[in-house]
Amino acid sequence: MNGQGFTVTGVSKTYGGAGEVRALDGIDLTVGEGEFVVLLGRSGCGKSTLLEIMAGLQRPTTGTVRLGGREITEPDERIGVVFQDPSLYPWRTVGRNVELGLELAGLPKGRRRAVAQEHLELVGLPDAGNKYPRQLSGGMRQRVGIARALATRPDVLLMDEPFGAVDHLTRLQLQHDLLRLWAEDTRTVVFVTHDVAEAIVLADRIVLLTPGPGRIARTWDVPRPRPRTLGDPGLTALREEIYAQLEDTGTWEKEGQPR
Amino acid sequence: MPTSRTDAPAARRRRAGLVLGQVALLAGVLALCEALVRGNVVSSLYLPAPTDVLDEVVLLLSGDNGFYGNLAVTLQEFLTGYLLAVAAGILFGLFLALVPLAEAFFRPFLAALMAVPKVTVIPLLTLWFGLGLGHKVIIVFLFCFFPIVYNTIAGVKQTSADHLKVARSFRASRFQVITKVVLPSAVPTIFAALRVEAAAALVGAIFGEMVASKAGLGNGLTEATSLYDTPRAFAFIILITLVSVASVTVIDQLEKRVFLKWRPRQTRLR
Numbered sequence: 397m398n399g400q401g402f403t404v405t406g407v408s409k410t411y412g413g414a415g416e417v418r419a420l421d422g423i424d425l426t427v428g429e430g431e432f433v434v435l436l437g438r439s440g441c442g443k444s445t446l447l448e449i450m451a452g453l454q455r456p457t458t459g460t461v462r463l464g465g466r467e468i469t470e471p472d473e474r475i476g477v478v479f480q481d482p483s484l485y486p487w488r489t490v491g492r493n494v495e496l497g498l499e500l501a502g503l504p505k506g507r508r509r510a511v512a513q514e515h516l517e518l519v520g521l522p523d524a525g526n527k528y529p530r531q532l533s534g535g536m537r538q539r540v541g542i543a544r545a546l547a548t549r550p551d552v553l554l555m556d557e558p559f560g561a562v563d564h565l566t567r568l569q570l571q572h573d574l575l576r577l578w579a580e581d582t583r584t585v586v587f588v589t590h591d592v593a594e595a596i597v598l599a600d601r602i603v604l605l606t607p608g609p610g611r612i613a614r615t616w617d618v619p620r621p622r623p624r625t626l627g628d629p630g631l632t633a634l635r636e637e638i639y640a641q642l643e644d645t646g647t648w649e650k651e652g653q654p655r
Numbered sequence: 656m657p658t659s660r661t662d663a664p665a666a667r668r669r670r671a672g673l674v675l676g677q678v679a680l681l682a683g684v685l686a687l688c689e690a691l692v693r694g695n696v697v698s699s700l701y702l703p704a705p706t707d708v709l710d711e712v713v714l715l716l717s718g719d720n721g722f723y724g725n726l727a728v729t730l731q732e733f734l735t736g737y738l739l740a741v742a743a744g745i746l747f748g749l750f751l752a753l754v755p756l757a758e759a760f761f762r763p764f765l766a767a768l769m770a771v772p773k774v775t776v777i778p779l780l781t782l783w784f785g786l787g788l789g790h791k792v793i794i795v796f797l798f799c800f801f802p803i804v805y806n807t808i809a810g811v812k813q814t815s816a817d818h819l820k821v822a823r824s825f826r827a828s829r830f831q832v833i834t835k836v837v838l839p840s841a842v843p844t845i846f847a848a849l850r851v852e853a854a855a856a857l858v859g860a861i862f863g864e865m866v867a868s869k870a871g872l873g874n875g876l877t878e879a880t881s882l883y884d885t886p887r888a889f890a891f892i893i894l895i896t897l898v899s900v901a902s903v904t905v906i907d908q909l910e911k912r913v914f915l916k917w918r919p920r921q922t923r924l925r
């Protein structure tokens with residue numbers, strides 16, 4: 397399937413209320429069809445805000461987002477969203493969670509069952525359909541979140557720190573599986589993370605956001621073939637550069653250590 | 656959580672000991688009552704001999720004194736009032752929870768009505784609605800409507816913002832959001848009220864009957880008491896208690912097998 401490209405033009409976001417928060421300021425970004433872009437930055441720099449604006453879940457204060465030429469002002473059937481906490485509905489079985497988007501779109505029961513099962517198999521959980529989310533591990537739940545987003549066959553996938561809440565080894569596995577899915581069926585992906593290594597392993601292009609208000613500090617192309625290992629000398633240089641930039645722009649997180 | 660295999664016999668022995676003690680206590684108290692009454696230490700007018708109460712229970716269950724007619728009357732009052740209160744309470748609660756202006760408007764009225772001890776209006780209700788079914792249905796309704804409204808509002812407010820975001824990302828309509836996200840999120844809290852209010856509803860029906868009625872279990876109880884038929888009064892108390900336990904059990908089973916099937920088994924704290 398072909399993806400569609402995003403054009404983000406002059407997007408700013410100020411959260412109202414007593415203490416106004418300027419979350420984003422003047423974001424310009426294009427994401428090409430089929431491109432895998434990673435938004436990198438420490439927590440609070442506006443990554444989620446930008447992603448939700450691109451998903452049509454929030455309106456920017458100024459600026460526009462276009463997908464394939466059409467302006468995004470509300471959630472769009474071409475876009476699938478994967479949330480950080482996969483936010484599965486605990487009262488539904490795993491299978492019926494995956495069906496959710498199809499059900500809301502009015503697909504008949506038999507059809508959406510089949511599609512849901514197909515996508516559970518795609519993410520490596522062929523036998524999980526009748527279980528409840530609480531019976532799955534964190535990594536498995538996140539796979540279900542991905543299956544749910546893919547089941548409606550979106551052209552574009554927006555992922556907000558999807559692997560942030562799982563242990564390190566599971567995260568490596570999930571990254572690997574995501575790249576496999578992406579290679580089988582290339583579509584546009586915008587992936588948010590605060591993990592430099594994750595960004596390097598996944599991205600065609602890394603976009604670094606800096607906080608207060610959120611701005612794009614720099615972008616890097618990652619021209620190395622996948623699968624990538626962090627030991628790759630070409631990537632070591634990139635990693636040094638990203639950390640140098642992080643230090644430079646004062647966006648260092650105390651607990652974050654270079655790996 | 657299952658206890659580990661090694662200490663299972665010890666746990667079973669402890670449980671057996673507990674049950675044995677409980678049975679012994681109950682048997683002891685009943686035997687003491689029996690002895691006090693039979694030995695004329697206490698007049699059977701005040702305290703019936705347990706065996707006499709048992710005789711009365713058997714008699715009532717065999718249909719004496721139109722027992723099943725009374726049971727049917729009470730159940731009809733209870734079920735009609737309760738189900739009306741459940742339907743109206745959930746709908747009204749949902750309406751208030753989803754329309755902030757309506758909640759702001761109705762909240763003081765609700766709070767005031769809720770604060771009125773409902774038993775105080777029963778005589779007036781008799782004046783207005785007479786002795787029949789309508790009177791009891793309204794009492795039962797008033798007994799349980801307000802808590803159901805409040806719990807529905809509280810339950811709706813527990814809906815997770817993340818769950819709503821997921822539905823929005825799939826372009827759910829407002830109606831779909833309510834039926835597929837908001838209501839399921841509120842179910843545990845609503846059920847907590849349904850459970851408590853089932854017992855309260857029965858209290859309402861029985862009490863209404865005791866104050867003013869021509870039939871029903873409460874009527875039978877009042878009659879037995881006024882005739883100083885203490886064993887029969889006790890028999891009524893026991894049978895009414897069984898009805899109450901049965902109705903709460905029905906709600907519990909409904910909760911466990913249908914509505915909250917997805918919930919983990921109760922976790923042990925220690």
Ligand SMILES: Nc1ncnc2c1ncn2[C@@H]1O[C@H](COP(=O)(O)OP(=O)(O)O)[C@@H](O)[C@H]1O
Binds near residue numbers: 437
């Ligand atoms: N709904 C909101 N209301 C007010 N401020 C918000 C809201 N959402 C996010 N913010 C603020 O906007 C900034 C960016 O938040 P967010 O986009 O969540 O960052 P990130 O995802 O990079 O951690 C933060 O300072 C955050 O506190």
Ligand SMILES: [Mg+2]
Binds near residue numbers: 440443444445556557
């Ligand atoms: Mg975030």
